[in-house]
Amino acid sequence: MSAEKFEAFLAKLYVDDHARSRFLVDPRREALKAGLTENDCAALEKIDFVGLEFAADSFARKRASSPPRKPVSNLTRWLRRR
Amino acid sequence: MKDRFGLGWRPELAAGILTHLDRIDIVEVIADDYFDAGRSKRRALKTLANQVPVALHGVTLGLASSIPVELNRLRQTARLVEEIQPEFWSEHLAFVRGGAIEIGHLAAPPRTAATIDGAARNLAAANAIVGALPLVENIATLIDPPGSTLSEADWTRDILAAANCELLLDLHNLYANSVNFGFDPYHFIDRIPQETIRAIHLAGGRWINAKASDERRLLDDHLHDVPQAVYDLLEYIGAKTSHPLTVILERDGRYPPIEVLLNQLDRARAALRRGRAKQQTKAVSEAA
Numbered sequence: 001m002s003a004e005k006f007e008a009f010l011a012k013l014y015v016d017d018h019a020r021s022r023f024l025v026d027p028r029r030e031a032l033k034a035g036l037t038e039n040d041c042a043a044l045e046k047i048d049f050v051g052l053e054f055a056a057d058s059f060a061r062k063r064a065s066s067p068p069r070k071p072v073s074n075l076t077r078w079l080r081r082r
Numbered sequence: 083m084k085d086r087f088g089l090g091w092r093p094e095l096a097a098g099i100l101t102h103l104d105r106i107d108i109v110e111v112i113a114d115d116y117f118d119a120g121r122s123k124r125r126a127l128k129t130l131a132n133q134v135p136v137a138l139h140g141v142t143l144g145l146a147s148s149i150p151v152e153l154n155r156l157r158q159t160a161r162l163v164e165e166i167q168p169e170f171w172s173e174h175l176a177f178v179r180g181g182a183i184e185i186g187h188l189a190a191p192p193r194t195a196a197t198i199d200g201a202a203r204n205l206a207a208a209n210a211i212v213g214a215l216p217l218v219e220n221i222a223t224l225i226d227p228p229g230s231t232l233s234e235a236d237w238t239r240d241i242l243a244a245a246n247c248e249l250l251l252d253l254h255n256l257y258a259n260s261v262n263f264g265f266d267p268y269h270f271i272d273r274i275p276q277e278t279i280r281a282i283h284l285a286g287g288r289w290i291n292a293k294a295s296d297e298r299r300l301l302d303d304h305l306h307d308v309p310q311a312v313y314d315l316l317e318y319i320g321a322k323t324s325h326p327l328t329v330i331l332e333r334d335g336r337y338p339p340i341e342v343l344l345n346q347l348d349r350a351r352a353a354l355r356r357g358r359a360k361q362q363t364k365a366v367s368e369a370a
Contacts, residue, residue, distance in 0.1 A: 003148035003196035004180075006229055011180030014189060043192075043229040050297045051225030051262075054290065055189070058224055058301065063186035
């Protein structure tokens, strides 16, 4: 469960500008608030800060260039196949 | 069976590919583009698969994760694989979502025992639902994945062993990670069991600069030509492996004339051939 929480925290860090700004001010506090373990907090305090900005920028560009697929209803799917 | 060389299928390249099938052995199609496609688009893909061998490449499963893969997406993959009967299908060693958040692209998970176990579980589910294991691809990352306890080479090798699957080795991803994080890409190749390397991706990228420091990193953007360092790695693979490989050139934009891409495939052929020749020379000299 901790591993899932950690990945969820990273996902938020990568896509949410506000969450990332808060994290950059105090990584440990934000990690603890998210219910992460001491080990997770220690790992996040040593995060590759330059890489985090590069990655977040890159993900934002990707999302902008290819918006996430919306769920397609069964009816729409059936109609498309006609 | 011999080495095969092909291109990623993109609408912008379709005419060029179809008029040069004498120089293209296989095309790689993005599976996710067809999950919700209408009948005519899927029929067009079947027609393509009747003309040239096709591989399907997934981008949204997020298999290398402690988070369980979404079964709906696996069922969509299964339907497409059943319909198209590709030469093989592949996916990335990445996580793409966490909690309720979609990252929107491939992210490198923490390289830990937990994500190895998660990947093995997700790959077993993929095998059960799709009916075949995917080749798994190493990804490029701009951030050294937080929380990692293993090197990329060892983590990749351990997933291949735990899931009993084979590798689609993206040489530009490997090259970019090696220059960004200071490791030897040849050492990475040496750590991977050579018999698990089944397919190769080639691509290009560009350097990007940090806003607040003078740091820069190599971005794998698929918009530029394949650099010489990647051909050198391919030659090394040729010298290490003795089974047939499928080599795919990926290009996602700034499309040059098709002849430019075909020339890059020719350079790839020559690099792999040089590697194979080195291996034969070594075998002969060892036997003598």
